[in-house]
Amino acid sequence: MSAAFALGFFLVLPKYQEAQMIGAQAEEKIVEIQKRTDYYDALVAIADQLDQCAESYKKIETALPDNPDASALMSFAQAAAMQSGLAVKNISYSQSGSSSSSLPAAGRDSSEKTASLLLREYGVDIGLSGNYESLKNFLQIVEKSSRLIKVKSINLQSKEKDNGENQDMEIAAAPKNDSAGQDDQIIDYEIKLSAHYYE
Amino acid sequence: MINVAPKKQGIFLENMVFYVSLLLLALAVGGFFYARHLAAQESERLAGLSMQMAKMKSEEQKDLEGKIKVARQKLEDFSKIASQRRSAANFFNKFEVLVPEKIYFSQCNLDLEKMSASLSGHSKTFQDVGRQIMLFESADSVLESANLLKSAINDDGIVDFEAGIALKLETVAVEQ
Numbered sequence: 001m002s003a004a005f006a007l008g009f010f011l012v013l014p015k016y017q018e019a020q021m022i023g024a025q026a027e028e029k030i031v032e033i034q035k036r037t038d039y040y041d042a043l044v045a046i047a048d049q050l051d052q053c054a055e056s057y058k059k060i061e062t063a064l065p066d067n068p069d070a071s072a073l074m075s076f077a078q079a080a081a082m083q084s085g086l087a088v089k090n091i092s093y094s095q096s097g098s099s100s101s102s103l104p105a106a107g108r109d110s111s112e113k114t115a116s117l118l119l120r121e122y123g124v125d126i127g128l129s130g131n132y133e134s135l136k137n138f139l140q141i142v143e144k145s146s147r148l149i150k151v152k153s154i155n156l157q158s159k160e161k162d163n164g165e166n167q168d169m170e171i172a173a174a175p176k177n178d179s180a181g182q183d184d185q186i187i188d189y190e191i192k193l194s195a196h197y198y199e
Numbered sequence: 200m201i202n203v204a205p206k207k208q209g210i211f212l213e214n215m216v217f218y219v220s221l222l223l224l225a226l227a228v229g230g231f232f233y234a235r236h237l238a239a240q241e242s243e244r245l246a247g248l249s250m251q252m253a254k255m256k257s258e259e260q261k262d263l264e265g266k267i268k269v270a271r272q273k274l275e276d277f278s279k280i281a282s283q284r285r286s287a288a289n290f291f292n293k294f295e296v297l298v299p300e301k302i303y304f305s306q307c308n309l310d311l312e313k314m315s316a317s318l319s320g321h322s323k324t325f326q327d328v329g330r331q332i333m334l335f336e337s338a339d340s341v342l343e344s345a346n347l348l349k350s351a352i353n354d355d356g357i358v359d360f361e362a363g364i365a366l367k368l369e370t371v372a373v374e375q
Binding site for chain 2: 022151153
């Protein structure tokens with residue numbers, strides 16, 4: 001009888017406990033698998049939603065492209081100026097250096113190459129010349145472009161007359177009675193634009 | 200005469216204890232093998248589940264995660280940048296109605312990041328300049344503040360002035 005109890009205590013009970021412990025681990029794994037399955041299903045659902053909004057998403061990709069494409073932006077600014085009736089005096093590109101890491105560090109690992117984005121900004125300075133209405137047209141074209149372009153600053157400077165004095169610069173919705181009219185007033189503009197892209 | 204009854208009872212009890220012990224031993228041995236079988240079965244199930252979990256972190260899932268993270272980040276960035284945009288065209292549309300006749304500007308520096316503008320101009324009289332500043336000050340739906348920084352009459356009898364204005368966010372807000 002003692003041998004039976006000893007056998008039960010030293011062999012059967014530990015083995016049974018071991019089986020129970022493994023069973024508990026298996027149950028934990030089942031819960032984890034369920035969680036992962038739910039997570040994967042959620043991922044698929046989100047990916048499907050993204051596919052449904054592909055057109056809107058494409059607009060965002062146009063607004064914030066994956067390369068600077070500065071020449072295209074400069075070309076667009078030049079064309080917009082000409083279309084508005086402004087003369088382009090100069091145009092230059094500069095990397096502003098400001099950048100922001102798009103993804104939080106926790107979301108990065110070496111296996112997630114597609115997810116490592118770096119948002120960068122560059123500037124385009126453009127010197128224009130023309131009347132005030134043309135400037136407004138230019139600004140409307142730039143601000144409504146599919147590429148996300150920020151107008152950072154504008155300097156308006158009236159042109160100098162032959163005698164060295166500045167011409168009058170009229171900023172008004174309609175020409176004033178005592179002036180020659182806005183169309184005749186040529187103003188110089190220095191406009192700073194900026195755009196973003198992903199690296 | 201010899202009494203044999205207690206001896207018989209003792210043997211019976213001994214036998215009973217023996218058989219019960221034997222039964223318990225058999226149960227213990229049987230229990231051991233059953234527990235061993237159970238542990239092996241659970242181990243096998245655990246190994247199967249571990250393998251299933253390892254398979255779940257597939258390339259497809261990684262690609263999906265990457266695609267969604269990129270999309271989410273682009274949406275956030277777009278929303279942030281779009282909200283930071285200011286419309287210079289809107290500024291000029293609202294500003295030009297605040298400029299009375301007889302006021303002419305020679306320079307206007309509009310800084311949309313600082314939401315301010317500095318203006319240099321001239322007029323024939325101080326009254327016109329004063330009127331201009333009053334118009335700026337009364338346009339509290341367009342301008343946050345307006346300050347006359349400098350005003351002086353030049354050699355030609357023209358009143359030159361410099362003013363600074365701070366813009367309200369609504370003045371340069373981009374229509375979405």
